[in-house]
Amino acid sequence: MLISTCSINENRSIEHIEMNTKKTSSLKSDLDTPCLMLDLDILEVNLQKMKDLAGKAGKSLRPHAKTHKCSALAKRQIEMGAIGVCAAKLSEAEALTAAGLGGILITGPVTTKSKIDRIVSLLAKAPSLIVAVDNPEAVEMLGAALRENGLSMDVLVDIDIGLKRTGVAPANAVAFADLVISQRNFRLRGIQAYAGHVQHIKSYDDRKNKSLGCLAEAAAVFKKLRPKLGSSPIFSASGTGTHDIDLAVPETTELQVGSYVCMDAEYMAIGSDADESRFTAFTPALRLLTTVVSANQKGFVTVDAGLKSLYRDGALPQVLGHEGHGLRYDWFGDEYGKISYDETTPPPAVGEIFELVTSHCDPTVNLFDRFHLTSGDEVVGSWAIDLRGCSQ
């Protein structure tokens, strides 16, 4: 049963879960721990909120599947109007295609002979596939492989707007685009520009200024390239931390946001337009359940979730309902965590279960094979994390 705070078409959502899961009927407290949960009611609110924001701004959504690594959730995003999904790696795109998804943009460079051969094979099953490119040799190799197979495909030029990780410098972008076009078997659709270094800046105003500065560089390139692009040019940008800022940039056509579906402690700690002390746009739908397994100390107990089930990156995991007071999670090795309690909270007992908001959702999701789907206290099904481990 989906509780009534869920603002979406409930039947459709329930149907979708039944299609993708072994139907169960149990309570959260019956789940073995550590395990990952997705609160469906919150998830649907997050999905709807991003959809509404993008719709109002006249932009498309192609959310990043690298966050949730779940083709069932990607299908839900497409059901709700997304034009496709992004994949960071080729192996993610292969898994998404195998699950029947289209409109996939591979945001990372594909540069080796063996991966280029796999792109060509994938294209037969996924003609709507798009790849971002940033390297002349890789473009030539991919172009040659396409010609050999009598194929053509969509590409975006990846523009480096300050992260310096992938992409060509804005000053070199037009020449690089001409090289891409000269390969003939590419349809140059536009650009990708991701300001990854800006997403977690705590101050909203700083973040806004930096993001707008970065995107202005990309927008200038996009305008120069426009005559070379087809009828529906693409300018793919943004992340959860700057989604509202980047929607206001006239040139962007689509957002490749990822974390907004799950959310984590790292994002919850940054400021927002509405509140400089916290991120108010989305609510954590992803939680980790953990059980107290040892309680022989004063001031803290030991729980069964450590580095191997909560990726240690960014902010500390938060004990749900105890943000900033009462109970505090800290790291305690590969297999364990420490939950400290203060005088406002009775000492937790062995067997007690807590819900944690994860430090950094993306690499934590990648530690598990399954999301348990919950609504209130009920477990209503599960989704396979079928892209888990797709790092190639």
Next chain:
Amino acid sequence: MLISTCSINENRSIEHIEMNTKKTSSLKSDLDTPCLMLDLDILEVNLQKMKDLAGKAGKSLRPHAKTHKCSALAKRQIEMGAIGVCAAKLSEAEALTAAGLGGILITGPVTTKSKIDRIVSLLAKAPSLIVAVDNPEAVEMLGAALRENGLSMDVLVDIDIGLKRTGVAPANAVAFADLVISQRNFRLRGIQAYAGHVQHIKSYDDRKNKSLGCLAEAAAVFKKLRPKLGSSPIFSASGTGTHDIDLAVPETTELQVGSYVCMDAEYMAIGSDADESRFTAFTPALRLLTTVVSANQKGFVTVDAGLKSLYRDGALPQVLGHEGHGLRYDWFGDEYGKISYDETTPPPAVGEIFELVTSHCDPTVNLFDRFHLTSGDEVVGSWAIDLRGCSQ
């Protein structure tokens, strides 16, 4: 082909790999990246070295499978004389049992009703199973479940020697042991005492003093308990960082060392008896292969291994052959790494492949489904990381 630096019975090792793998014949450079490799020649040297040290000291080995999460490697450890393997979690013990292994010690507390039911089921298939206990209520629950099923089992009392994570205080250990014995369906075999907080102390002398101090507390408990134990009492202790120190403690009977098989940058950075600046006892057999995917910057390139394929914990990953000079790996997000080069090294090109020593082997292994097994430049097979994700 195993190259001749391998000091072990080669036929036996080759046979074992053939039994456990899909036989391949290719080169390291053919492997898709990022991927995990185990250098079999180094692995065998590490295994033999620990076996010889333990044998010389008259101790047994029950290595920790939580490091490698691989039942094929656990079998190799047992072939080489280990009396069993340790598991941190019940689900690891279940997977090891399913793979045909015996002599399993579960080193972490099992406290919930559902897990206790699973222990009882597992015991039917694994009568040699041992669990470490530290909580009166859990002992009573487990005792009741055993009585209901007409079963009995081996247990160790987990002694807290300063890590404060699990275990009973030495002062309470005898009373707790009496409670265990009073449950009747347990065979109290001895104690477990793990000084996890000592393993990575950089100074060998400090580490030695601290480890001996911790184990002296456990040894005092062990002596008091001896009259209550059977004919082959167990005192299970140690880790890779203190293996040589703890072998010299007369009372320890077995070592639960884990990381020595794989090794990592974190362990390589601690001092040893022979050299205060580095750990000389074992050599990294575990490597991560990564490929340069973008090279548009001065001073560094981008590679395809980031947080999701190299767990960020402990020391920075080391570029093999460039320890301390030339090339340096640094983090660059979930999917990417940055390899910086100095004036002594030509700039790496797109497509170039590097071998990295991982930061912290245990959680990195848990990110992959397979070890590629290599000897020199050849890939001679693979082993499934079949305990991957067993966090429950």
